Amino acid sequence: xxxxxILGLATVLLGGGCSKPDMPSVVGQGKFHDITQVRRGMSxxxxxxxxxxxxxxxxxxGIQGMEGGNYIWEFPEGRVYFxxxxxxxVQPF
Numbered sequence: 001x002x003x004x005x006i007l008g009l010a011t012v013l014l015g016g017g018c019s020k021p022d023m024p025s026v027v028g029q030g031k032f033h034d035i036t037q038v039r040r041g042m043s044x045x046x047x048x049x050x051x052x053x054x055x056x057x058x059x060x061x062g063i064q065g066m067e068g069g070n071y072i073w074e075f076p077e078g079r080v081y082f083x084x085x086x087x088x089x090v091q092p093f
Contacts, residue, residue, distance in 0.1 A: 035077040035092050041073050042087045044073075 036051050055073040073080045078092035
Protein backbone atom coordinates (compact mmCIF):
# COMPACT_ATOMS: atom_id res chain seq x y z
CA UNK A 1 0.00 0.00 0.00
CA UNK A 2 2.81 2.35 0.94
CA UNK A 3 4.68 1.57 -2.29
CA UNK A 4 1.61 2.39 -4.39
CA UNK A 5 1.21 5.73 -2.61
CA ILE A 6 4.88 6.63 -3.11
CA LEU A 7 4.75 5.55 -6.76
CA GLY A 8 1.62 7.64 -7.36
CA LEU A 9 3.14 10.69 -5.68
CA ALA A 10 6.37 10.33 -7.68
CA THR A 11 4.39 10.08 -10.92
CA VAL A 12 2.53 13.31 -10.18
CA LEU A 13 5.64 15.22 -9.08
CA LEU A 14 8.00 14.00 -11.80
CA GLY A 15 5.51 13.67 -14.63
CA GLY A 16 4.58 17.33 -14.68
CA GLY A 17 0.90 16.55 -15.14
CA CYS A 18 -1.10 16.83 -18.32
CA SER A 19 -1.22 19.76 -20.66
CA LYS A 20 -4.56 21.35 -21.42
CA PRO A 21 -5.81 20.41 -24.91
CA ASP A 22 -6.62 23.14 -27.41
CA MET A 23 -10.33 23.90 -27.49
CA PRO A 24 -11.94 24.01 -30.92
CA SER A 25 -13.59 27.26 -31.95
CA VAL A 26 -17.38 27.32 -31.68
CA VAL A 27 -17.80 30.52 -33.65
CA GLY A 28 -17.87 31.06 -37.38
CA GLN A 29 -19.72 29.73 -40.38
CA GLY A 30 -21.14 26.24 -39.90
CA LYS A 31 -20.43 26.24 -36.15
CA PHE A 32 -22.47 26.89 -33.00
CA HIS A 33 -22.47 30.71 -33.12
CA ASP A 34 -23.02 31.31 -36.83
CA ILE A 35 -24.05 34.89 -37.58
CA THR A 36 -24.99 33.88 -41.14
CA GLN A 37 -28.00 32.05 -39.65
CA VAL A 38 -29.53 35.33 -38.45
CA ARG A 39 -32.27 36.41 -40.87
CA ARG A 40 -34.25 39.60 -41.41
CA GLY A 41 -37.34 39.82 -39.21
CA MET A 42 -36.05 37.51 -36.44
CA SER A 43 -37.00 38.44 -32.90
CA UNK A 44 -34.36 39.17 -30.23
CA UNK A 45 -35.15 35.82 -28.59
CA UNK A 46 -34.48 33.94 -31.84
CA UNK A 47 -31.18 35.79 -32.34
CA UNK A 48 -30.12 35.05 -28.78
CA UNK A 49 -30.97 31.36 -29.28
CA UNK A 50 -28.65 31.22 -32.31
CA UNK A 51 -25.86 33.53 -31.16
CA UNK A 52 -25.91 33.15 -27.39
CA UNK A 53 -25.99 35.88 -24.77
CA UNK A 54 -22.47 37.25 -25.26
CA UNK A 55 -23.53 40.53 -26.83
CA UNK A 56 -23.18 44.18 -25.97
CA UNK A 57 -25.90 46.73 -26.76
CA UNK A 58 -24.01 49.53 -28.49
CA UNK A 59 -26.95 51.68 -29.62
CA UNK A 60 -30.49 52.03 -28.35
CA UNK A 61 -33.19 54.46 -29.37
CA GLY A 62 -36.87 54.64 -28.55
CA ILE A 63 -39.05 54.69 -25.49
CA GLN A 64 -39.71 50.96 -25.38
CA GLY A 65 -36.12 49.80 -25.83
CA MET A 66 -35.90 46.11 -26.67
CA GLU A 67 -39.66 45.70 -26.94
CA GLY A 68 -39.97 48.05 -29.87
CA GLY A 69 -37.15 50.52 -30.42
CA ASN A 70 -34.11 50.56 -32.66
CA TYR A 71 -30.95 49.03 -31.24
CA ILE A 72 -27.75 47.22 -32.20
CA TRP A 73 -26.27 44.13 -30.58
CA GLU A 74 -22.55 43.57 -31.06
CA PHE A 75 -21.25 39.99 -30.93
CA PRO A 76 -17.64 38.87 -31.42
CA GLU A 77 -18.72 37.68 -34.91
CA GLY A 78 -20.50 40.89 -36.01
CA ARG A 79 -23.38 43.27 -35.41
CA VAL A 80 -27.13 42.66 -35.55
CA TYR A 81 -29.36 45.68 -36.18
CA PHE A 82 -32.93 45.64 -34.81
CA UNK A 83 -35.95 47.77 -35.63
CA UNK A 84 -39.64 47.62 -34.78
CA UNK A 85 -40.10 44.47 -36.91
CA UNK A 86 -37.11 42.51 -35.57
CA UNK A 87 -33.76 42.18 -37.33
CA UNK A 88 -33.25 44.76 -40.09
CA UNK A 89 -29.70 43.80 -41.13
CA VAL A 90 -26.60 41.86 -40.11
CA GLN A 91 -23.01 43.03 -40.45
CA PRO A 92 -20.44 40.22 -40.01
CA PHE A 93 -16.90 41.24 -39.01
